[in-house]
Amino acid sequence: MEHTKEIVLTGDRPTGCLHLGHYIGSLKNRIDLQNIYEKCYIMVADTQALSDNFNNPGKVIENVVEICKDYLAVGIDPLKSTIFIQSMIPELPELMLYYLNLVTLSRLERNPTVKSELQQREFGMSVPVGFLCYPVSQIADITAFKATIVPVGEDQLPMIELSNEVVRRFNITYNKSVLRESRALLGTTKRLVGIDGKSKASKSLNNAIFLCDSDEDIHDKVYRMFTDPDHIRVSDPGKVEGNVVFAYMDAFYEDREELEALKKHYQEGGLGDSSVKSLLSRSLQKLITPIRERRAEITKNYVMDILIDGTARARKEAAKTLGEVKEAIGIVYTRS
Amino acid sequence: MEHTKEIVLTGDRPTGCLHLGHYIGSLKNRIDLQNIYEKCYIMVADTQALSDNFNNPGKVIENVVEICKDYLAVGIDPLKSTIFIQSMIPELPELMLYYLNLVTLSRLERNPTVKSELQQREFGMSVPVGFLCYPVSQIADITAFKATIVPVGEDQLPMIELSNEVVRRFNITYNKSVLRESRALLGTTKRLVGIDGKSKASKSLNNAIFLCDSDEDIHDKVYRMFTDPDHIRVSDPGKVEGNVVFAYMDAFYEDREELEALKKHYQEGGLGDSSVKSLLSRSLQKLITPIRERRAEITKNYVMDILIDGTARARKEAAKTLGEVKEAIGIVYTRS
Numbered sequence: 059m060e061h062t063k064e065i066v067l068t069g070d071r072p073t074g075c076l077h078l079g080h081y082i083g084s085l086k087n088r089i090d091l092q093n094i095y096e097k098c099y100i101m102v103a104d105t106q107a108l109s110d111n112f113n114n115p116g117k118v119i120e121n122v123v124e125i126c127k128d129y130l131a132v133g134i135d136p137l138k139s140t141i142f143i144q145s146m147i148p149e150l151p152e153l154m155l156y157y158l159n160l161v162t163l164s165r166l167e168r169n170p171t172v173k174s175e176l177q178q179r180e181f182g183m184s185v186p187v188g189f190l191c192y193p194v195s196q197i198a199d200i201t202a203f204k205a206t207i208v209p210v211g212e213d214q215l216p217m218i219e220l221s222n223e224v225v226r227r228f229n230i231t232y233n234k235s236v237l238r239e240s241r242a243l244l245g246t247t248k249r250l251v252g253i254d255g256k257s258k259a260s261k262s263l264n265n266a267i268f269l270c271d272s273d274e275d276i277h278d279k280v281y282r283m284f285t286d287p288d289h290i291r292v293s294d295p296g297k298v299e300g301n302v303v304f305a306y307m308d309a310f311y312e313d314r315e316e317l318e319a320l321k322k323h324y325q326e327g328g329l330g331d332s333s334v335k336s337l338l339s340r341s342l343q344k345l346i347t348p349i350r351e352r353r354a355e356i357t358k359n360y361v362m363d364i365l366i367d368g369t370a371r372a373r374k375e376a377a378k379t380l381g382e383v384k385e386a387i388g389i390v391y392t393r394s
Numbered sequence: 395m396e397h398t399k400e401i402v403l404t405g406d407r408p409t410g411c412l413h414l415g416h417y418i419g420s421l422k423n424r425i426d427l428q429n430i431y432e433k434c435y436i437m438v439a440d441t442q443a444l445s446d447n448f449n450n451p452g453k454v455i456e457n458v459v460e461i462c463k464d465y466l467a468v469g470i471d472p473l474k475s476t477i478f479i480q481s482m483i484p485e486l487p488e489l490m491l492y493y494l495n496l497v498t499l500s501r502l503e504r505n506p507t508v509k510s511e512l513q514q515r516e517f518g519m520s521v522p523v524g525f526l527c528y529p530v531s532q533i534a535d536i537t538a539f540k541a542t543i544v545p546v547g548e549d550q551l552p553m554i555e556l557s558n559e560v561v562r563r564f565n566i567t568y569n570k571s572v573l574r575e576s577r578a579l580l581g582t583t584k585r586l587v588g589i590d591g592k593s594k595a596s597k598s599l600n601n602a603i604f605l606c607d608s609d610e611d612i613h614d615k616v617y618r619m620f621t622d623p624d625h626i627r628v629s630d631p632g633k634v635e636g637n638v639v640f641a642y643m644d645a646f647y648e649d650r651e652e653l654e655a656l657k658k659h660y661q662e663g664g665l666g667d668s669s670v671k672s673l674l675s676r677s678l679q680k681l682i683t684p685i686r687e688r689r690a691e692i693t694k695n696y697v698m699d700i701l702i703d704g705t706a707r708a709r710k711e712a713a714k715t716l717g718e719v720k721e722a723i724g725i726v727y728t729r730s
Contacts, residue, residue: 104725105491112495113567115723122727145725151487155441155531158524159448166523187502187530188494191523195491231449362729387451389440389481391458393698 066091067205067240069101069144072121073111074261076128077268078342079250082309085132087209087245092138099203099372100134102126102365105145106195109188110179126361128269131353136364142372143365144199149376153198154191156383160227161194161220169193170216197221201237202376209243218242232386236379250309255284255302270350273343280306280339285331292330303334311341402427403541403576405437405480408457409447410597412464413604414678415586418645421468423545423581428474435539435708436470438462438701441481442531445524446515462697464605467689472700478708479701480535485712489534490527492719496563497530497556505529506552533557537573538712545579554578568722572715586645591620591638606686609679616642616675621667628666639670647677 068088070076076085092098102125107118122143129141144150166172172193176185200208200221208218218240225237249258252265259266267279283303289296298304298321311317320337323329384390404424406412412421428434438461443454458479465477480486502508508529512521536544536557544554554576561573585594588601595602603615619639625632634640634657647653656673659665720726 108492108723108725109495112492115568115725119724119727143727145720146727148484148488151491152484155487155490155524156444156448158527159445159522161523162520163523163526164520184498184500186495187497187499187527188491190499191494191527194523232451359729362727365727366729384481387444388455389444389451391455391479391482391698391701393695393702 063097064095064207065203065205066095066098066207066209066243067101067200067203068099068209069103069199070125071103071107072118072125073107074117074121075124075268075270077259077261077266078306078310079259079266080128081132081269082247082250083211083245084209085129085134088139089133091207091209092135095207097203098139099205100129100139100141100368101144101199101372102141103144103199105150106192109186109192109195112186112188122365123358123361126365127353127356130356130361130364131269131349136368140368140371141364142369146369147202147373147376149373149380150195150198150202152380153202153376153383154195156387157194157197157201157224157228158191160224160231165220165223166190166193169220171213174213193217193220194224197224200240201225202379203372204238204375204379205240206238207243208240209245211249212244215242215244228383228386232388234386236382236386247309251302251305253279253283253302255300267342267346269346270353271346272350273347276342276346277339280335280342281332283335285334289324289331293327295327296324296329296331298325303331303338306338306342307334310345311338399433400431400543401539401541402431402434402543402545402579403437403536403539404435404545405439405535406461407439407443408454408461409443410453410457411460411604411606412468413595413597413602414642414646415595415602416464417468417605418583418586419547419581420545421465421470424475425469427543427545428471431543433539434475435541436465436475436477436704437480437535437708438477439480439535441486442528445522445528445531448522448524458701459694459697462701463689463692466692466697466700467605467685472704476704476707477700478705482705483538483709483712485709485716486531486534486538488716489538489712489719490531492723493530493533493537493560493564494527496560496567501556501559502526502529505556507549510549529553529556530560533560536576537561538715539708540574540711540715541576542574543579544576545581547585548580551578551580564719564722568724570722572718572722583645587638587641589615589619589638591636603678603682605682606689607682608686609683612678612682613675616671616678617668619671619674621670625660625667629663631663632660632665632667634661639667639674642674642678643670646681647674 102122104118104122108115111118126141196217210218222239225239228237229235252259252263254265256265267276285303286297286301304321307317320329320334324334438458440454440458444451447454462477532553546554558575561575564573565571588595588599590601592601603612621639622633622637640657643653656665656670660670
């Protein structure tokens with residue numbers, strides 16, 4: 059019966075505070091999801107983050123609380139969404155252990171997400187096995203909660219595919235429909251560009267506007283944004299495409315009609331960069347200020363209460379699934 | 395203080411009943427070890443056995459009880475040795491997860507033990523990641539109990555080396571002496587040959603004498619043993635080297651003086667194969683009969699009590715180590 063209910067699993071690697079890229083790409087969406095589906099799990103993926111930050115664990119651990127503050131500040135409701143810490147669910151590595159037997163090395167190495175991430179991180183020959191195996195750890199995360207919907211970016215589609223492969227292999231190998239397949243829920247917005255116009259906004263590239271940035275920070279960052287290099291005088295016609303300011307206007311400016319008029323004006327000439335930047339800055343301040351203010355009121359102890367409670371609820375589900383998995387394999391020992 | 399005490403970890407993959415090869419190679423030794431060292435852990439490695447028997451779990455699970463019966467029948471004392479089931483210690487995959495970050499893929503693939511086992515099993519390109527990772531799972535086993543002595547065959551030396559590498563890397567990376575290095579304890583006896591004279595005695599090659607074999611089985615197997623093919627008539631001189639009967643006499647015949655005389659007689663000619671086989675058969679029956687009889691009296695429920703009790707004690711130690719490991723990484727969350 060319960061199999062007809064949709065279950066959502068989502069989460070983040072706690073490697074820094076969240077920024078507008080996260081907000082538009084996933085956080086905003088989660089606020090809707092928690093109102094649509096009965097069960098939403100949001101995982102703070104600390105052990106996954108350790109797989110490429112193992113020699114800098116402090117960065118990961120500090121950000122667990124910070125990221126949870128971001129969640130609560132943007133409007134994720136801990137009564138509707140179960141927020142939990144990955145490392146506090148020992149059932150996850152146990153599930154992973156059983157799934158590792160169902161995935162071949164060549165299948166993992168063929169995964170395009172893993173491939174491109176390996177290149178990005180420049181591990182070369184010295185890729186830690188933990189990093190290589192993290193898709194299997196993700197399969198444990200998804201299946202532990204019997205998630206059916208996994209909100210992801212397009213780059214994560216091969217991971218969902220691999221997860222479903224393992225789910226089918228498990229159910230066939232152990233001749234029991236224990237695990238459920240999941241489907242990707244692709245976001246409708248494209249990736250938010252960094253304020254420098256280079257690739258996506260990210261903490262490591264220092265080109266993002268954070269949800270905890272002050273009004274001054276926001277102002278400064280908007281004014282540092284790249285625009286159209288050929289738009290020299292106000293009267294010059296300007297390009298909207300590839301213009302970082304308009305990319306942010308597209309993503310965040312509320313009055314869509316006014317935005318179209320502004321674009322037209324900018325393209326025809328006569329609208330200065332600083333005028334648009336001023337509008338954008340005020341608009342982003344209007345969005346971020348209440349988030350930042352709510353964030354400032356959230357104490358570490360309150361966050362810990364939320365996390366401990368959510369983790370306990372999540373663990374119960376994971377333990378149930380692990381029990382079923384072990385039962386299906388038959389790896390259960392009792393007195394007769 | 396307790397770090398000065400030696401701790402032994404040993405164990406078996408439960409894939410079949412134990413035979414004379416195990417008896418001479420490890421079981422006999424364990425009976426001594428439990429009297430020398432204060433802590434001896436004997437692990438029934440069911441999850442490790444699953445890594446290359448994942449599609450035949452029944453074979454593994456059934457043999458957990460059988461192998462424990464063998465232990466008790468040969469004289470392993472559950473009051474002196476802690477016998478436990480690997481899959482019932484969830485702290486082990488958790489430890490493994492943290493260690494996976496400290497081992498590179500190329501380092502694993504370079505491990506000669508893994509290399510030769512991969513070849514033996516003919517996985518080709520489709521080696522399950524679980525199988526490739528099993529040395530890391532072994533590192534979790536060794537370190538969880540802070541074992542300092544690991545009785546192994548020579549082929550397992552690179553595994554102990556890798557384990558110590560990870561121990562050092564962990565202690566350096568997290569700047570805390572949490573984990574202990576271990577050393578291999580090599581057996582003094584060489585591998586027992588199969589009754590067919592081909593490679594080592596093993597269940598899968600159907601060339602072993604089991605600790606649960608009947609007197610008739612033992613008699614039949616001894617009489618099927620290969621001897622010297624050139625020793626045709628009783629009066630012919632015979633070769634002792636490469637002669638399976640004498641290999642078993644060397645390993646098990648109690649009266650060493652008589653054995654030397656027999657060898658001399660055989661080499662000079664005049665001693666028939668069947669005379670030696672009769673001596674060997676009676677000698678092995680004398681060894682195995684009491685083991686088999688004790689074995690027959692051991693009930694499944696008694697074994698389960700031993701295993702559940704041993705597992706609970708082992709788990710306590712593993713949980714202590716995991717706590718220290720997480721503390722060292724700093725991956726611990728509390729209200730302040």
